[in-house]
Amino acid sequence: MKLEYYLLDMPLIVPFKTSFGTDVNRKPLIFRLEHNGIVSYSESVTDQDPFYSYEDNDTALHVIKRYLAQNIKDVPDPEEFLTRSSNIKGHNMAKAALEMLLYDYRAREMGKPLHEFLGDSRGYANVGISIGMDDINKMIKRIDDALKLKYKRIKVKIMKGEELKIVSAIRDVYPDINLSVDANSDYTEKDFELLKKLDKFNLVYIEQPLYHDDLIYHARLAREISTPICLDESITSPEKAQKAFDIGACSVINIKPGRVSGLTNSLKIARIARENNGHVWIGGMLETGVGRSYNIAMASNKLIDYPGDTSPNSKYYIRDIVKNPYNMEDGIIKDYNGAGNGIEIDEELINKYAVERGVIF
Ligand SMILES: [Mg+2]
Incomplete structure (x- = not known):
């Protein structure tokens, strides 16, 4: 061994x-x-x-x-x-x-292929894209490219002071697309009035607006804004997910299997979300094809009801360390059929x- x-x-x-x-x-x-x-x-x-x-x-x-x-x-x-x-x-x-x-x-x-081993697989993952901050015209161009490739949702990174400019520019061009924003904890409890201004843009959710380990202030914010809150960094375990739903801190969770100790807890969190009428999707951390294979297998589980951040790696790396990188077609990535995670x-x-x-x- x-x-x-x-x-x-x-x-x-x-x-x-x-x-x-x-x-x-x-x-x-x-x-x-x-x-x-x-x-x-x-x-x-x-x-x-x-x-x-x-x-x-x-x-x-x-x-x-x-x-x-x-x-x-x-x-x-x-x-x-x-x-x-x-x-x-x-x-x-x-x-x-x-x-x-x-x-x-x-x-x-x-x-067995990993997605079947995990159970309840639909055989493919629904794929969204996460777009980093840049010159707004470049961001619009990237959204345009992503929509042509049929990504099932667009998420853009925002930061304090840039959010209204970014979101209103995108909504001017694309009033109806499935759009979310990710703040990566850039706001505090003093910014609720600013965050309320995002309500009119009909976002599917705002991800992790406040402190990286917070539930309390997110629950407070959730009572003041109509945009649903998605938690990412704050949800580190099934227990934390349950607490978040108990106090109304979020209605959506971005499950990154790596952040929650792996697939066992990812499945537990997905079940907790289902029991609490919440939604879940699988996030990514710019993994190579190795880490990505676990995310895709997990994202194929029928408990995962929102498109995830599981773009094919050709978007990130010049060359991947797997010989059989995923391809996305019509906004979905099919699971490998080989045994285990299926990578070569x-x-x-x-x-x-x-x-x-x-x-x-
Ligand atoms: Mg995030």
Whole structure:
């Protein structure tokens, strides 16, 4: 049995600007498990900096090497792995990287595609696009291109002071499209009057307007605005999702499997949303084709009722590290039919992009 990691350095096609800053390259952290003739790959969705959450590539690697890796040596059920690892507070992205390896291993062992192994698959994911902030004419052009490709919803990044300009310019050109905005926590409880001004634009939701770990102020905001609130950063576990619905902090959740310790909790959160008449979709973190394969399998689950941020990777990377990247047709991505996550790894390219590697056990 062998567990290895690769830290890659991959250039992005278009720099991705959010309220956190601008990414021009990404450093994916990839894991490879080999056991009983089965090879599984997974990806930690951490980045090189702790801007989206407190986790980054270094913390994930540290927690995995020192604490989590020992918990997968007998290849337990994914849920059992999470139970064993519950003494480690937080570090969900690190946990997810190993939990997903276990899902892939189990599915491959049974010879089943991952989306079927997870159950209730529709066989494809409905796909939306997330567009970073830029010159407004460039943003409109990107929306135009996305609509021609039949993306099922458009989401644009906003930041404080830019929101009305961006949204009104888009609505002038496209009064009726399925449009949402993502604020990545750029507002505070002092900005409710400003956020209320977005109500007239008929947005499907505003994503994570307030503090990254907040529920209380989001519940307060939800009572004052008519635009539905979607939570992303704040929802780190099924318990937090339940609390958010209990106090009315959101009606939509962006589930990023990496943020919630993996697929076990993603399914639990989707069930909680269904029980509370909420909506869910699957988000992305600019994953390579490795991480993306888990997101697409999850997004194909029938509990996921809104289009997700699961664009094909040709939008982000010059070349992907899988040989069979997804293609989108008519706004959907079909699941792979091969066993497990179904990816065919390009080992040559992994070696080319690797800036660091190591054997964990
Ligand atoms: Mg978001």
